[in-house]
Amino acid sequence: MKILHLNNKAIEEAKKVLKNGELVIFPSDTVYAALVDATSSQAVNKLIAFKNRPPGKPISFFVSNFKMMKDYVKMDSKQNALIHTILPGPFTVILKANKKVVSGLESEKGAVGIRIPHYDPVLRLVEKMNRPITATSANLSGRSPHYSIKTLLQELPKIKKDMIDLIVDAGHLPRNKPSTVIDLTSSSFKTLRQGDMKMKNNETFISRGTRETEKIAQFIFNKTLVQGTDKPLIYILEGEMGVGKTIFVKGVGALLDINNIISPTFVVSYEYTVHKEGVNKLIHCDFFNIEDEEEFEYLGFEHNLKPRTIFFIEWGERGGKLKALLQKRAKVIYIKMKYKKDNIREISLNL
Amino acid sequence: MKILAIDTSCDETSCAITDGRKVVSNVIYSQILIHSKWGGVVPSLAKRAHEEKIDYVVNECLRKYRDPIETIDYFAVTQGPGLAIALEVGIKKIKQLSLQYNKQLIPVNHLEGHLYSSFVQNSKGNPKQSFMFPYLGIIISGGHTEIVRIKDHVSYETLGETIDDAAGEAIDKAAKMLGLGYPGGPVVERLAREVKNREIYHFPRPMIKNQSLNFSFSGLKTSLYYFLKEMNENKKLSQLKDIASSYQEAIFDTLITKTEKAMKETGISRLIVGGGVIANMRLRRLFRGLVNTYEGEVLFPPYSYLTGDNAAMIGVAAYYKAKKNIFVKNLTQLDRIPRFPLPKYYL
Numbered sequence: 001m002k003i004l005h006l007n008n009k010a011i012e013e014a015k016k017v018l019k020n021g022e023l024v025i026f027p028s029d030t031v032y033a034a035l036v037d038a039t040s041s042q043a044v045n046k047l048i049a050f051k052n053r054p055p056g057k058p059i060s061f062f063v064s065n066f067k068m069m070k071d072y073v074k075m076d077s078k079q080n081a082l083i084h085t086i087l088p089g090p091f092t093v094i095l096k097a098n099k100k101v102v103s104g105l106e107s108e109k110g111a112v113g114i115r116i117p118h119y120d121p122v123l124r125l126v127e128k129m130n131r132p133i134t135a136t137s138a139n140l141s142g143r144s145p146h147y148s149i150k151t152l153l154q155e156l157p158k159i160k161k162d163m164i165d166l167i168v169d170a171g172h173l174p175r176n177k178p179s180t181v182i183d184l185t186s187s188s189f190k191t192l193r194q195g196d197m198k199m200k201n202n203e204t205f206i207s208r209g210t211r212e213t214e215k216i217a218q219f220i221f222n223k224t225l226v227q228g229t230d231k232p233l234i235y236i237l238e239g240e241m242g243v244g245k246t247i248f249v250k251g252v253g254a255l256l257d258i259n260n261i262i263s264p265t266f267v268v269s270y271e272y273t274v275h276k277e278g279v280n281k282l283i284h285c286d287f288f289n290i291e292d293e294e295e296f297e298y299l300g301f302e303h304n305l306k307p308r309t310i311f312f313i314e315w316g317e318r319g320g321k322l323k324a325l326l327q328k329r330a331k332v333i334y335i336k337m338k339y340k341k342d343n344i345r346e347i348s349l350n351l
Numbered sequence: 352m353k354i355l356a357i358d359t360s361c362d363e364t365s366c367a368i369t370d371g372r373k374v375v376s377n378v379i380y381s382q383i384l385i386h387s388k389w390g391g392v393v394p395s396l397a398k399r400a401h402e403e404k405i406d407y408v409v410n411e412c413l414r415k416y417r418d419p420i421e422t423i424d425y426f427a428v429t430q431g432p433g434l435a436i437a438l439e440v441g442i443k444k445i446k447q448l449s450l451q452y453n454k455q456l457i458p459v460n461h462l463e464g465h466l467y468s469s470f471v472q473n474s475k476g477n478p479k480q481s482f483m484f485p486y487l488g489i490i491i492s493g494g495h496t497e498i499v500r501i502k503d504h505v506s507y508e509t510l511g512e513t514i515d516d517a518a519g520e521a522i523d524k525a526a527k528m529l530g531l532g533y534p535g536g537p538v539v540e541r542l543a544r545e546v547k548n549r550e551i552y553h554f555p556r557p558m559i560k561n562q563s564l565n566f567s568f569s570g571l572k573t574s575l576y577y578f579l580k581e582m583n584e585n586k587k588l589s590q591l592k593d594i595a596s597s598y599q600e601a602i603f604d605t606l607i608t609k610t611e612k613a614m615k616e617t618g619i620s621r622l623i624v625g626g627g628v629i630a631n632m633r634l635r636r637l638f639r640g641l642v643n644t645y646e647g648e649v650l651f652p653p654y655s656y657l658t659g660d661n662a663a664m665i666g667v668a669a670y671y672k673a674k675k676n677i678f679v680k681n682l683t684q685l686d687r688i689p690r691f692p693l694p695k696y697y698l
Contacts, residue, residue, distance in 0.1 A: 078584075082530050085588045090541065094532070180541045183532035241524055242573035246515055260690055263516045263569070265524070266494035267361050267434040271689045288524075289533065300436040339576070 001161060003149070006121060006170040015128045017166045018043075023050060025152065027170035029119035030090055030178050031137045031145035032152055038062075038132040044104040047134055050163045053141045059105050060092045060113030060179075062135045064126035069114055072101050072132065079184050088116040088123075090176065092135070094183040105134075111185045121170070137178060147173045204348040206340070213244045213345060214251030220349050221252045224333050225310075227278040232309040234330045236316030239337030244345055245314040248335065249284050252312070258282060264314075265289060269299065280308040287315040296321055305329045352673060353423045355448070356666035357409070359441035360433030360461045361494065363659065364404040366412040368423065369666030372472045376416040377663050379656060380404045401440035409444065420452060425678075427457040427669030429464065429662075431691030432494070438687035446682055456679040457669040462693050464664035465490045465625035466501060468657045469650035471667050478653050487619045489610055491634075492626030493519035493534070496566045496606075498613045499693060501623070504671040507693045510613055511564025518602055519628045521568035525575055525598050529591060540631050543596035548633050551593045552578070554601035556608065564613050571601060599633070607637050620647025630658040 004010035006027060014024045014035070021043040024035040034050060036043035038061040047059065063069045066084065073095040075083070083093055097105070097112040106112050115135045117123065126133055137145040138152055140160070146152040149169045153161065205220075207213040225233065237245040246263045253261040256274045261284060264270040269285040283304060290296070296319060304311075311330075313319065319326075326332050334350040353375070358365045365379040413420055428445040431438055449456045466488040470480060488499040488507070496513040516524070519536060526535020531542075555574055557567045575598060579587060587594070614620055624638055629651055642649045652658050677696065679685045 078530065081584065081588050082591075085591050086542070089545070091538075180537045182538050184530070185532075240576065241528060242569065242576045244569075246569060250515075260692070262513055263520060265520050266492075266517060267432075267437075267689075269434055269436075269689075270432075271435050298436070 001164050001167065003167045003169055006168050010168045011121060011125050011128065014125055014166060014168055018125075018129060018133060020165075021046070022165035023047060023163055025138050025149070025164055025167040026122065026125070027119075027168065027173055028122055028135070029117040030176045031139075031147060031173065032149065033062075033122075033134075034136055034138040035062075035125075035133045037129070038105060038134050039102060041102045041104060044102055044134065046163065047136070048104060050160060051136065051141050053136075057141075058107035058111065058113060060115055060135045061105060061132040062115050062117060062122055062126050063132045064123045065116065068126075068132065069116070072098060073112060073114060074098055075184075082184070086182070088118040090118065090179045091115070092179045092181045094181060094185055096185055109185070111183075113181065115179060117179075121168075135179075145178055147175055202348055202350040204346060207244070207343075207345045207347055209343045210244065210247050213247045213347065214254065216347050217248040217251030218255050220333075220335070220347075221255060224349075224351065225277060225279075226331065229331065230307045232305050232307060232311060232330045234311040234313065234316075234326055234332045235335055236319075236332060237312060237314045237335050237337065238317045240339060243337045243339055245337060248337070248347075249312045249314075253282065256282060274310075278308060279310055281306075281310070283309065283311045285311065285313045285316070287313065287318040290315075290318060301325070352425070352670055354425045354427050354457070354666045354669050354673070355409075355412070355420070355423045356427040356429075356459070356662040356669055357405075357441040357445050358429040358461065358464065358660060358662040358665045359401045359405065359437045360429050360431070360660055361437060363661065364401045364408050364440075365660065365662040366408045367662035367666045368412060368416045369471075369663060369670060371670055372470055372667050373474055373476055374471060374663045374666070375474055376412050377656075377661070378408050378412040378415065379659075379661055380408050401437050405440050405444050409448075420448075423452075423454065425457055425669065425673055426452075426454050427459050427665055427672075428685075429461045429665050430458045430685070431688035432461055433687075433689060435687055435689045438689065442685060442687055446685065449682060455673075456682065456685070457672050457677060458679050458685060459665045459668050459672065460691055460693055461660070461665070462490055462495065462497060462499075462691075463505075463507070463668040463672075464661075465492070465495070466499060466507070466623060467668040467671070468625040468652040468661075468664040469623045471653065471657055471663050473654070480650060480653075483621060485617075485619050486621050486623050487610065487613055487617065489606070489622060489624045489638075490626045491518050491606060491624065491628040493517055493523060493628075495626060496568070497693075498564050498610065500613075500617055500619065505668075505675050505677065505696050507695065509693050510617070511566065511609060513566040513568060515567050515569040516572065518566070518568060518606060519626070521571055521602055522599065522628070524572055525595070528572075528575055528579060529587075529595065531595075536628060536631060539595045539599050540633060542592045543599045543633065546592045546596050548596055548600060549593070550597045550600040551590075552597040554578070554598055556601055556605045559605055559608055564609055564616075566605065566609060568602065568605075571598075603634050603637055606634070607641055610638070611641060614641075614645060614647070620645040622647065622649040624649060624651055625658065625664075627658050627660075630655060 092113040368376040490497040498511040523535040
């Protein structure tokens with residue numbers, strides 16, 4: 001293990017060592033990083049062993065410019081534009097990988113993390129290599145990152161030190177936080193379309209504010225509530241963010257003496273006990289944060305599909321996989337909310 | 352007093368063993384503090400599958416603890432608020448342990464945990480912050496926004512809360528609208544810092560003139576929606592940092608203004624602030640500035656894992672409840688309470 005102070009010669013030496021498939025500890029814009037050639041699976045495996053990183057956990061890498069980045073990831077024009085505004089900088093951007101990426105770097109879902117740092121020595125090294133190098137922090141998995149070589153060496157057991165071929169020391173790095181991760185991989189799952197629900201009638205209302213949205217919700221609820229049925233009632237609420245879906249549910253809640261309804265986005269679903277209008281339970285869901293269809297299996301939906309239970313599902317159109325289940329076991333009512341202008345919303349009911 | 356606590360209120364499956372205020376062993380199954388869903392071995396769907404992880408988490412916690420489980424005095428569990436099916440997993444596990452080892456069980460409200468999170472110590476007993484009641488407790492997270500008067504241990508009165516979206520949720524959703532992915536908090540913080548947290552655009556401060564101490568953030572979302580709608584893509588991108596910064600300032604200003612109002616109304620100038628959003632350094636600075644004007648003080652969770660959901664803070668809250676003799680009387684009747692307001696024990 002050699003230790004060099006950061007200068008041109010050290011960068012040149014780092015390049016040589018990396019090209020041999022060896023491990024280099026190198027300063028960055030955030031913390032000390034563990035570098036290997038990101039295009040060599042052998043080198044990447046060495047890094048995984050060094051970090052004690054569980055297999056399947058992705059490893060981000062440095063590129064020096066957008067052109068190099070494009071070689072390794074898929075991105076659309078929107079993502080491309082966004083990336084140009086935030087990089088170079090202290091961000092790790094998550095995108096779908098293309099085939100060129102060495103296995104071991106990707107996540108289980110085929111995403112990779114890429115950095116273009118605002119830090120000249122790293123950029124110069126990547127340019128000299130003319131290929132990406134890994135950008136993971138030099139600490140072992142689950143430990144704190146290091147801002148100086150001294151603390152790093154104190155933490156590392158001998159067996160780990162022996163795995164390092166070169167350390168480039170830039171003294172104490174400013175205590176910048178590790179990079180912030182921005183996940184730009186969008187989920188792709190089937191959206192339940194209104195047409196899928198075989199709606200017969202529809203009716204449209206205009207709301208001029210939250211009060212009116214609540215009133216309309218109460219009207220719709222009274223109109224659609226069937227007492228004594230053996231099926232649960234499910235209201236699917238579709239509409240853009242901020243259009244008033246939670247307000248709609250609050251309106252119905254007021255009718256059922258529930259006065260503490262808040263947005264369930266964060267926890268996905270809240271339950272309320274009811275003793276009115278023949279209803280026992282109100283379940284207020286929000287599928288906004290659902291990223292994968294399989295998650296529905298963990299929501300315990302089935303066991304709540306009972307009579308006298310009412311569901312309100314915000315972003316319910318995302319529940320594509322639930323379609324068959326809902327059709328068969330529940331009465332589904334589809335509510336669509338649209339921005340008109342200012343406080344005006346169009347609310348349509350589909351039965 | 353040694354307590355084994357479990358929290359499964361939302362995404363995290365966590366177990367901790369505490370000794371008074373000290374955390375002796377602590378296991379959190381989640382990557383949210385580090386890398387969100389991308390960084391985990393676990394895809395986000397499995398995050399909700401607490402059932403698959405609970406045994407592992409508890410066993411791992413006991414393994415780190417080293418002493419036998421018999422040396423633990425009490426068990427504790429989060430009863431709510433949270434996702435019903437997630438809460439059920441923790442409650443079922445703790446019931447089983449209580450029966451098996453014949454220990455008394457302490458029920459904890461997740462919000463109590465956040466209120467005690469600033470007093471949690473590491474295994475060596477640091478930091479040594481002592482209690483100086485009364486406090487105003489502020490909880491700011493993805494699921495909660497609350498102002499609570501804390502008169503003494505385990506004595507709470509909720510003064511204000513959100514009537515729709517939580518502050519953290521409002522930031523996450525803005526990030527999504529701006530195309531920045533999830534979770535939004537760290538990204539928005541960093542972008543805002545790059546323009547020095549300046550506020551070029553003025554977003555509304557919902558309910559700021561309202562007499563109550565309640566919050567409402569859903570209208571802010573709507574205003575961002577219209578704001579972005581009138582901007583073309585290029586302008587949006589070139590102004591990204593300023594939009595993020597201005598939006599964050601609107602939320603933080605609302606939080607600070609309402610807190611100040613609560614300070615004036617109650618005459619209490621000592622604050623404890625908990626919840627995921629207080630990981631934000633800008634917000635910490637604003638709270639410090641606020642208490643300086645009133646010669647008060649403000650405490651934050653001393654370690655970063657304590658801002659998120661964790662069982663360590665539940666164990667510490669449980670310790671003070673045990674001292675007040677608050678135990679589950681009938682184990683079979685213990686059930687999850689998904690929308691659980693802070694209990695009024697000693698008002």
